[in-house]
Amino acid sequence: MGVLLAPSLLAADHARFGEQAQAALATGEHWLHVDVMDGRFVPNLTFGAEVVRALKPLCPEAVFDVHLMVVEPERYIEPFVAAGAHAITVHQEATPHLQRTLAAIREAGCLAGVALNPATPPETLRYVLGDLDLVLVMTVNPGFGGQAFLPSAARKVGELAQLRTEAGASFKISVDGSVNVKTAAGLARDGADVLVAGSAIFNHPEGVAAGVAALREVLGP
Numbered sequence: 001m002g003v004l005l006a007p008s009l010l011a012a013d014h015a016r017f018g019e020q021a022q023a024a025l026a027t028g029e030h031w032l033h034v035d036v037m038d039g040r041f042v043p044n045l046t047f048g049a050e051v052v053r054a055l056k057p058l059c060p061e062a063v064f065d066v067h068l069m070v071v072e073p074e075r076y077i078e079p080f081v082a083a084g085a086h087a088i089t090v091h092q093e094a095t096p097h098l099q100r101t102l103a104a105i106r107e108a109g110c111l112a113g114v115a116l117n118p119a120t121p122p123e124t125l126r127y128v129l130g131d132l133d134l135v136l137v138m139t140v141n142p143g144f145g146g147q148a149f150l151p152s153a154a155r156k157v158g159e160l161a162q163l164r165t166e167a168g169a170s171f172k173i174s175v176d177g178s179v180n181v182k183t184a185a186g187l188a189r190d191g192a193d194v195l196v197a198g199s200a201i202f203n204h205p206e207g208v209a210a211g212v213a214a215l216r217e218v219l220g221p
């Protein structure tokens with residue numbers, strides 16, 4: 001299977017979420033990345049489960065990929081499942097009970113993901129590899145869109161691909177932060193399965209479809 005693109009609603013016009021989400025899906029992409037920030041784990045606030053609930057009927061074909069940048073992420077699994085999330089990713093750094101949290105996400109019927117801040121090594125996941133459906137490599141410090149790409153963090157993509165092979169695991173590797181026409185192809189070559197892109201899609205001067213097309217062009221067939 002080719003690389004999946006996950007347009008990140010953080011960069012969409014917040015007054016036109018429905019329209020912008022539909023424009024992203026009209027390009028043929030299926031994933032929508034939903035960045036949830038609490039002002040504690042990260043120094044910014046965004047939105048909660050109601051955004052997923054509101055978008056669901058407008059975007060019935062969407063895979064809602066929820067990225068919880070919050071402390072105590074366990075508290076938010078149930079509301080996001082009830083709202084219609086398909087994948088829920090928590091930060092490795094945000095919970096002392098990672099295995100329990102991942103198991104709870106799977107039990108609720110969602111794909112279970114872990115996000116790694118730029119300074120967090122992939123080895124911290126060694127004992128939960130069997131509990132994981134998705135590892136989200138942050139190539140910026142979480143909290144804001146439009147930041148500069150951190151090549152040191154991107155090195156983890158290849159390391160995770162190797163760890164996955166060695167362990168016989170099957171999680172997807174997703175990358176989030178400054179994914180654009182300069183960085184996307186290299187990340188895919190290194191082993192990324194999902195590329196989360198905010199600014200490159202929603203801030204493209206010619207619109208959302210042009211942003212997706214530009215990324216698809218560099219990624220190739």
Ligand SMILES: O=C(CO)[C@H](O)[C@H](O)COP(=O)(O)O
Nearest residue numbers: 142143145146177178198199
């Ligand atoms: O999780 C995020 C920030 O915490 C965003 O998804 C990420 O930064 C994407 O934005 P951009 O593509 O503009 O860098």
